[in-house]
Amino acid sequence: MALSDSEMETYNRDGLVIPNFRLSEEALLRIGGAYDRLLESHKDDPKFSPDFILGPHLQSGGYGVKGDPEWLRIATRPEILDMVEQVMGPDxxxxxxxxxxxxxxxxxxxxxxQDGDYYPIEPLETCTVWISLDGSYPENGCMRFIPGSHRERKVFKHHWEERPDYTLAQVIDEDQVDLASARDIVLEPGQVSLHDVYLVHGSNANTSDRRRMGLVLRFMPGSSYYNHAGGQSTEQAGSAHGYSKRALFLVRGEDRTGRNDFTLGH
Ligand SMILES: O=C(O)CCC(=O)C(=O)O
Known part of the structure; x- marks a missing residue:
């Protein structure tokens, strides 16, 4: 089993787990190489921000990023999908x-x-795999989370706050959560965390002299429907997240809804 019973218990209890797992040196070299190429090929692009790079795996370049299929190969490595399968099943x-x-x-x-705030996914389910390339620590702005904040399976109230020093503009109303219980997610290079779609999380700025690259993969079960049309209504002014044209890849099993569109956005 990719995740032990106690790791599954932690995921279910806290909404996040750091498994006893590390990507191989070979995998890390691939991620590092692809990232170097990505940065190099966008170095003269004034619109490109390394803080938030959407859809680097898409050859369509739909999000203004020159795509590289290497990211898709990384995202679908069996050792990653085995962990996801344990969380959400075979589809x-x-x-x-x-x-x-x-x-x-x-x-x-x-x-x-919470990730789920704007996702047009019905029923709302997603497991995010967060991969650390450089090491992720409090000093360089590691992710932080509120253990157990996913348990009500409820999206709390958010507001829209566009700030140049933020990667995202959807911000949870602070009276909705107990921020005093926040925990750091410390990861060495090659370590990963898995988190639930309802988990409250965020991260501080990186003021250190060490980069903190996180590769984020979002998976949903084949029993959920990605409503591209619904995604349009979530695209508020200023949102570049393009939920209405996200490309779906069936990476294991079947689409149990029979309704997901695997052609759009590719
Ligand atoms: O990498 C970060 O600091 C934030 C990532 C995040 O919010 C997410 O993966 O949902």
Whole structure:
């Protein structure tokens, strides 16, 4: 089993687990190489921000990023899918790849939020795999989370707050959560965390001299429907998240809804 019983228990109890697992050196070299190429090929692009890179796996370049299929190969490595399968069962759809690159000295904060706030997924289910390339520590702005905040399976009230020092604009109303119980997610290079779609989490800015690159993979079960049309209504002014044209990849098993559109956005 990819995740032990106690790791599954932790995931269910806390909404997040750091498994006893590390990507191989070979995998890390692939991620590092793809990331270097990505940064290099966008170095003259004024619109490109390493803090938030959407859809690097898409050759369509739909999000203004030059795609590289290497990201798809990384996202679908069997050792990653085996962990996801344990959480959500044998039918797995990859619907998002994002890089939170958090450069040294100037990496933006991610405000407290739940991922599910704007996802047009019915029923709302997603497991996020967060992969650490450089090591992720309090000093360089590691992710933080509120243990157990996923348990009510409820999206709390958020507001829209666009700030140049934030990666995202959806921010949870602070009276909705007990921030005093926040925990740091410390990861060595190659370690990963898995988190639930209802988990409250965020991260501080990176003011250190060490980059903190996180590769984020979003998976939903084949029993959920990704409502592209519904995604349109969530695209508020200023949101570049393009939920209405996310490319879906069936990476294991079957689409049990029979309704997911695997052609859009590719
Ligand atoms: O990498 C970060 O600091 C934030 C990532 C995040 O919010 C997410 O993966 O949902």
């Amino acid at each position: 797995i759809i990859l619907w998002g790849v994002t890089i939170f690159g958090k450069p040294a000295g100037q990496g933006k904060a991610t405000p407290w939020h």
